[in-house]
Amino acid sequence: MSQEHTSRTTNATVEAQYEEYLMPIWKELNVPVRRADGWTVEDFDGNEYLDVFSGISVTNVGHGNEAVVEAAKEQLDEFVHGCTYVHPHQPAAELGEKLAEVTPGDLQKSFFCNSGTEAVEGAIKLARKYTGNKEVLALEMSFHGRTLGSLALTGNKAYKSDMAPTINDVAHVAPPYAYRCQLCDGGPCSCACAEDVERVIDTHTADDLAAVVVEPVMGEGGIIVPPEGWLSRVQEIAHDHGALLIVDEVQSGYGRTGELWASDHFDVVPDIMPQAKGIANGLPLGAFTARPEIADAFESGDHLSTFGGNPVACAAALATIEELQGGIVDDARERGAWLSDRLADLEAYDVVGETRGLGLMQGVELVDPSDTGPMDVAPAPDPKLAKHVGHHLREAGIVIGVGGFHSNVLRFQPPLAIPRDELERTVAAIEDALDDWD
Known part of the structure; x- marks a missing residue:
């Protein structure tokens, strides 16, 4: 593809091509990607996003390493x-x-x-x-x-x-x-x-x-x-x-x-x-x-x-x-331990049932505290809240995974060398989204 053609391409162009020529795989939280570097992706409209999902746990050593x-x-x-x-x-x-x-x-x-x-x-x-x-x-x-x-x-x-x-x-x-x-x-x-x-x-x-x-x-x-x-x-x-x-x-x-x-x-x-x-x-x-x-x-x-x-x-x-082996696994261990502790702070919200994970594979389970769920084991899953948080983060320029068996878990799986301040930025955005939930 020529540079001239690339410069004319927009998110809408790519999304329309997906709709017409690819079998259904598109999800509304996905971001069209023109280029990526480290833990950042850029779309065709010039917007930059922090990527804390790394293509479902793929670009572990960073985009464009x-x-x-x-x-x-x-x-x-x-x-x-x-x-x-x-x-x-x-x-x-x-x-x-x-x-x-x-x-x-x-x-x-x-x-x-x-x-x-x-x-x-x-x-x-x-x-x-x-x-x-x-x-x-x-x-x-x-x-x-x-x-x-x-x-x-x-x-x-x-x-x-x-x-x-x-x-x-x-x-x-x-x-x-x-x-x-x-x-x-x-x-x-x-x-x-x-x-x-x-x-x-x-x-x-x-x-x-x-x-x-x-x-x-x-x-x-x-x-x-x-x-x-x-x-x-x-x-x-x-x-x-x-x-x-x-x-x-x-x-x-x-x-x-x-x-x-x-x-x-x-x-x-x-x-x-x-x-x-x-x-x-x-x-x-x-x-x-x-x-x-x-x-x-x-x-x-x-x-x-x-x-x-x-x-x-x-x-x-x-x-x-x-x-x-040059130190990135050590980064994941150190930053994952910090992130685990930071995510535990979210359990102060009654809609956060549990935070859990190892290293930089961390999850936040969102629940409806008004519904005790099946067999009263734990509050019912809240996939609507998880979807709300995912949209809020995308608007804030952050791509995060939203999934789990009940579609109610926020999934942190970023490039392993991601700086701590970017992880903090993500957790703070989640707190904003939870505060905004009615």
Whole structure:
């Protein structure tokens, strides 16, 4: 596109093109983007916005990170495509070695694909091939993608409407959602949701379990952090039944939680670990990594991807990991701790039910205190208030995520080096929006 044509383009131009030529994906809180830098995006009308969502937890090392851009450009000058699984190339080989170095425990061999959805589906195929079993357990309120296979794992009917049937042999268990937990009857957390995995295996499976699939922090579910001991107990139960634990780090990985992997907070080494989103800071790439004996269950041709492990994306991923290891993960840990404390101040508002998160993956759950909600566990979710706050922030020049299972959670997932004053600006804008709520 010529500079002259770009200068004539407006937000309305792009929105009209989306309406006429793209299938329905547009949401009213979205901002058309002409350029982006660091933690700021600019639209076609010259408006600048603070981005505290980073494309759903993707640009972890910042929009336009110079090292990542240069690595991609250098690879573009060499070659763009060779199909990783036909022509071995150095960027994929080096990235595989790097992932073996930085992933938890003895995870070593990776398969490269294009997205988180593909990574999750590939992990399921590998678990089935290794164990010889077919059944899979996932969590209620979870999200693992939108293709038919990953959608079967996703525990939210909002994503499944009109899409059944998906794959068979999937059952769901209670999520570790302490704020609305009906298993602990509003008392102190007893990790009853972990023990519920045993019950569901006994009552909903045919003793043919291949894997239990979980997010270590549930992103789309509303930034749900499990209690201490939950993840290790789920892994123990899975192993007792001859199944593998697949920990979906697509959204929570690559420094997002203040550790390189959310699994690190819980001292758990997954059997297979899908990754994507932050892996290449915006270039399309996904991966799943496994222990050698599990990975070697795949034989040549069992699983392939034409564009998976694209050399440009792999070069960008290597630069992204180097940037993360250069101090950006430390930034996420320090700023996330500050943000967690600052968000806790919002609980003084009776419409804020809970604030929670790890690192720079933080959520604010908004509620209607006049409605006790189902089974009196907690006040009812208030998605209208969440939508109001999202609109208020956009008018104030801030892009934030609004989601969660009940569509009532504000989601902080900014670039990890975002300055503290920009986070304060966002929290202050939320306070303004809450004060404005009638």
